[in-house]
Amino acid sequence: MKISRIILLVSIASLLIVLNSCKPKGPVGVTTGDAASKVYVAPGQYDEFYNFVSGGFNGQMAVYGLPSGRLFRNIPVFSEDPMSGWGYSEETKPMLMTSHGYIPWDDLHHPALSTTKGEHDGRWLFGNANNTPRVARIDLTTFRTAEIIEIPNSGGNHSSPFITENTEYVVAGTRFSIPLGDNRDVPISSYKENFKGSISFIKVNPETGRMNIEFQLRTPGFNYDLSRAGKGPSHGWFFFSCYNTEQAYTLLEVNASRNDKDFIMAVNWKKAEEYLAQGKGKKEKVKYAHNVYDERTHSATSKMIEEVTVLDVMEFPDIVYFIPCPKSPHGCDVDPSGEFIVGSGKLAAVMPVFSFGKIQTAITNKDYEGDFDGIPVIRYESALHGEVKKPGLGPLHTEFDAKGNAYTSFFVSSEIVKWNVKTLEILDRVPTYYSIGHLCVPGGPTAKPHGKYVIAYNKITKDRYLPTGPELTQSAQLYSIEGDKMQLLLDFPTIGEPHYAEALPASLIKDKSVKIYPIEHNEHPYAAKGEKMARVERKGNDVHVYMTAIRSHLTPDNIEGIRVGDNVYFHVTNLEQDWDVPHGFAIKGATNAEILIMPGETQTLLWKPLTPGVVPFYCTDFCSALHQEMQGYARVSPAGSNTPLKFSTGDTGGQK
Amino acid sequence: MKKLMTVLVAAAILAACAPDKPQVSETTGAMKSAVEEVTDPTKGIGQVKNVTLHNPLDAERVQRGLDIYEMKCSACHKLDDQRVVGPGFQDITKRRKPEWIMNMITNVDVMLDEDEEAQKLLELCLMRMPNQNVSIGDARDILEFMRQNDGEK
Numbered sequence: 001m002k003i004s005r006i007i008l009l010v011s012i013a014s015l016l017i018v019l020n021s022c023k024p025k026g027p028v029g030v031t032t033g034d035a036a037s038k039v040y041v042a043p044g045q046y047d048e049f050y051n052f053v054s055g056g057f058n059g060q061m062a063v064y065g066l067p068s069g070r071l072f073r074n075i076p077v078f079s080e081d082p083m084s085g086w087g088y089s090e091e092t093k094p095m096l097m098t099s100h101g102y103i104p105w106d107d108l109h110h111p112a113l114s115t116t117k118g119e120h121d122g123r124w125l126f127g128n129a130n131n132t133p134r135v136a137r138i139d140l141t142t143f144r145t146a147e148i149i150e151i152p153n154s155g156g157n158h159s160s161p162f163i164t165e166n167t168e169y170v171v172a173g174t175r176f177s178i179p180l181g182d183n184r185d186v187p188i189s190s191y192k193e194n195f196k197g198s199i200s201f202i203k204v205n206p207e208t209g210r211m212n213i214e215f216q217l218r219t220p221g222f223n224y225d226l227s228r229a230g231k232g233p234s235h236g237w238f239f240f241s242c243y244n245t246e247q248a249y250t251l252l253e254v255n256a257s258r259n260d261k262d263f264i265m266a267v268n269w270k271k272a273e274e275y276l277a278q279g280k281g282k283k284e285k286v287k288y289a290h291n292v293y294d295e296r297t298h299s300a301t302s303k304m305i306e307e308v309t310v311l312d313v314m315e316f317p318d319i320v321y322f323i324p325c326p327k328s329p330h331g332c333d334v335d336p337s338g339e340f341i342v343g344s345g346k347l348a349a350v351m352p353v354f355s356f357g358k359i360q361t362a363i364t365n366k367d368y369e370g371d372f373d374g375i376p377v378i379r380y381e382s383a384l385h386g387e388v389k390k391p392g393l394g395p396l397h398t399e400f401d402a403k404g405n406a407y408t409s410f411f412v413s414s415e416i417v418k419w420n421v422k423t424l425e426i427l428d429r430v431p432t433y434y435s436i437g438h439l440c441v442p443g444g445p446t447a448k449p450h451g452k453y454v455i456a457y458n459k460i461t462k463d464r465y466l467p468t469g470p471e472l473t474q475s476a477q478l479y480s481i482e483g484d485k486m487q488l489l490l491d492f493p494t495i496g497e498p499h500y501a502e503a504l505p506a507s508l509i510k511d512k513s514v515k516i517y518p519i520e521h522n523e524h525p526y527a528a529k530g531e532k533m534a535r536v537e538r539k540g541n542d543v544h545v546y547m548t549a550i551r552s553h554l555t556p557d558n559i560e561g562i563r564v565g566d567n568v569y570f571h572v573t574n575l576e577q578d579w580d581v582p583h584g585f586a587i588k589g590a591t592n593a594e595i596l597i598m599p600g601e602t603q604t605l606l607w608k609p610l611t612p613g614v615v616p617f618y619c620t621d622f623c624s625a626l627h628q629e630m631q632g633y634a635r636v637s638p639a640g641s642n643t644p645l646k647f648s649t650g651d652t653g654g655q656k
Numbered sequence: 657m658k659k660l661m662t663v664l665v666a667a668a669i670l671a672a673c674a675p676d677k678p679q680v681s682e683t684t685g686a687m688k689s690a691v692e693e694v695t696d697p698t699k700g701i702g703q704v705k706n707v708t709l710h711n712p713l714d715a716e717r718v719q720r721g722l723d724i725y726e727m728k729c730s731a732c733h734k735l736d737d738q739r740v741v742g743p744g745f746q747d748i749t750k751r752r753k754p755e756w757i758m759n760m761i762t763n764v765d766v767m768l769d770e771d772e773e774a775q776k777l778l779e780l781c782l783m784r785m786p787n788q789n790v791s792i793g794d795a796r797d798i799l800e801f802m803r804q805n806d807g808e809k
Contacts, residue, residue, distance in 0.1 A: 576788075577728060
C-alpha cells in the first residue's frame with residue numbers, strides 16, 4: 001500500500017517535471033549562457049543604439065537604449081504631458097490644435113527616421129496620429145516635437161508616415177475611405193459610389209525639415225494599411241498595401257476577407273509631380289492645422305490652412321498600378337536593394353515577393369489581368385519574384401539585414417522567421433512571447449541596415465513579468481541576429497502599446513544633442529533675461545509675472561496685488577546655462593500642471609486664483625542643496641480690492 | 657592707439673581660441689609637473705594664463721560686461737559686499753588676480769574641485785557656482801566691468 005502510494009507520487013512528480021519542461025519559460029529557461037553579457041551595459045557606459053518606439057494609444061514616442069533595453073525618455077507628441085507641461089503651458093498648447101479644436105490625445109503607431117540616399121541621417125523622426133490624422137516631426141537634437149501637420153481628407157492616418165529615399169516626401173495614406181468632396185452627408189451603404197481613398201504627399205524642406213502638404217492623390221475607395229517608398233532602382237515609386245477591396249462597410253472581419261487577393265498599390269510619384277507641374281492638380285477647400293514650435297521664442301504657433309491640391313488617379317491612370325496580393329496584406333516592405341517588395345497577407349498561406357524590375361516590364365507590356373475603377377491590375381505572376389512557402393501563420397511585417405536576409409513577424413504563430421530574400425528559403429525561426437506585431441532591425445527599412453539585433457514588439461505579455469492586476473506592462477524582446485541562428489537575449493517592458501519602432505547607431509546623433517538654450521538667443525516676448533528684468537505687470541484682469549529661476553531662488557518670490565478673477569501668467573525663465581539644470585514651477589490650486597523649464601528657456605503657466613489668501617509656489621525639480629528653499633508666496637485679495645501690486649525677492653524691510 | 661590695437665588683437669586671439677564651453681584637458685604626469693613649476697596658484701586653474709590690464713578702462717567692454725552680468729550673474733552676486741547666494745563683487749579685483757577671476761567664471765567645475773580658494777568659497781556659500789556658459793571673451797568683459805565697479809577709471 002505504502003510502496004504503491006510512493007510510486008504513484010513519484011510518477012505524478014515526474015509527469016509534472018516533463019509537463020513543465022514543455023512549457024516555454026522565462027528568459028532564464030530559453031536564453032543561452034552568454035545572453036546576459038551581450039546586453040549588459042556597465043554603469044556609466046553608453047548603449048550602442050537608440051531605439052525609438054511608438055507608444056500606440058499613449059500618443060508618445062519612447063526612447064530606449066540597445067542592447068540594454070533601458071528607457072531614457074518618453075517624448076510627448078500627440079499627448080499632453082503634465083510632467084513637462086507639454087500641452088499645459090501656454091507655449092505648447094498650439095501644438096495640439098487641430099481643425100476640430102484642441103486635442104490632447106492620439107494613437108501613434110509608426111516612427112520614421114529621416115534618410116539621405118536611403119540611409120539614416122539622424123536629423124528627424126516622424127510619427128503619425130492615427131485617429132485625428134496628423135504627422136509630427138521630432139527634432140533629434142532636442143528630442144522634442146518640433147512640428148505637427150494635420151492631414152485633411154483622411155479617415156484615419158494609419159498608412160503613415162513613410163518617407164522617400166532623401167526625405168523628399170513623407171506620405172500619409174488614409175486607412176478608412178470616406179466620402180470626400182463637397183457632399184459628405186451620404187448613406188453609409190453608398191460606400192462603392194461615394195467613398196474614396198486619399199494619399200497625402202507631405203514635402204519636407206531639406207534644410208529646416210518644415211513640412212507642407214504638396215499634393216494628395218484621390219484613390220479608389222477601400223482600406224489603405226501600410227506603405228514603403230522605393231529606393232535605389234525603385235526610387236520615385238511608393239508601394240501601399242490595400243485591403244477591403246470588397247468595399248465592405250460593416251463587419252469587415254468577415255466581409256473584407258472574402259477576396260482571394262487584395263492589392264499592393266504601386267504609385268509613380270515622379271509621374272504625379274509631372275502632372276502637377278503641368279497644372280493638372282485641382283485646388284480643394286479644406287481646413288487643417290499646421291503647428292510649429294520655434295526654439296528661439298520657445299513658443300508654438302498654430303495656423304489654419306484652407307486649401308489642398310488634389311490629383312484624382314482615376315483621371316491619370318499612369319500614376320497608379322495595382323498588384324494582386326493574397327488575403328488582406330498588412331506589411332508592404334521594400335528590401336535594401338530596392339528591387340524586392342514583400343507583401344504580407346494577414347490570412348495568407350504564402351508570402352509573395354514582388355520584383356520591381358518585373359513590375360516595370362509588365363507595365364511596358366501592358367501585362368494586365370483587368371482593371372479596378374479604371375486602374376490597371378498587373379498580372380500576379382508577371383510581377384512575382386517568388387513566394388515564401390509555408391512561412392508561418394499571420395505574417396505582418398518584414399525588416400532586413402545587410403546580408404540579404406529578411407525577418408518577418410508572425411502574429412498568429414507568434415514567431416520571427418528569417419528567410420533569404422533572393423532564394424526565398426526559410427533559414428531559421430524563433431518563438432516570441434507572445435504574439436508579435438511589429439519588429440525592428442536597426443536600419444532595417446533603409447538601404448544600409450545596421451543589423452546586429454532584431455527586436456520583437458509583442459501584443460500580449462501575459463505571464464512574462466510580475467503581475468500588476470488586469471493591466472499589464474507591454475513588452476519587447478531583443479534577439480541577436482549576428483550568427484546563423486537568432487538568439488533571444490532580453491525581455492524589456494515598454495510604455496504604451498508598441499507598434500513600429502526604428503533604431504539607429506547612437507553615434508549618428510549623440511554628439512549633436514542640445515545641452516542648453518543660450519539665454520542670449522531667447523526671444524520669448526515674456527522672457528526675463530536676468531533678474532533685473534523680473535517684474536509683475538497688470539493689464540486689465542491679466543497679470544504677467546516675468547519670473548526668473550536660478551539655483552536656488554525664484555524672482556520675484558513675494559507677489560501682492562493679485563485679485564480673485566485675475567488670469568495670472570507665470571512666465572518663468574531659467575537663467576541657468578549648464579547642462580541638466582532644469583527648474584520646475586508649480587502653484588497650489590493650479591488646474592493645469594507644472595512646467596519644467598530647461599536652461600535658458602521660458603515657459604508660462606496660467607493660474608486663475610479662486611479665493612483670497614496667500615498661496616505658495618515652488619520649484620518642482622530638485623536643483624541644489626537649497627532646492628527646498630526655492631519657494632515663494634502670492635497674495636490673493638478679493639475681486640475689486642485695492643491691494644497695491646508689489647513684488648520683490650530678498651526684501652525683509654516689512655518684517656516686524 | 658598702438659596700445660589699444662595690441663589689446664584688441666590679444667582679446668581677439670583669446671576670444672577666437674576660446675571654446676564655447678571650456679574643456680578639461682588631460683595632462684600627462686610629466687607635463688603636469690612641468691606645468692606646476694611655472695603655474696602661479698593665485699591665478700587659478702584654466703585656460704586663462706595671462707591677462708594684461710590697461711587704463712583707462714575700455715568703455716565698450718564695461719558695457720558688455722554689465723549686460724552679461726545682469727543676464728547671467730546678478731541673480732547671485734550683488735555689486736556691494738553683501739553675500740546673497742555668492743559673494744558680493746565689491747573689491748573682488750583687489751582680492752583676486754584677473755586670471756583667477758576669469759578662470760573661475762569659465763572653468764568653474766574644475767576650479768571648485770581643485771582650487772583651494774574656490775573650495776573655501778564653496779564651504780562658505782554651500783552652493784556650487786553654476787557654469788553659466790560664459791566664453792573667455794565674455795569673461796574678460798565681465799572683468800572690465802568688475803574693475804569699474806571697484807572704482808577704476
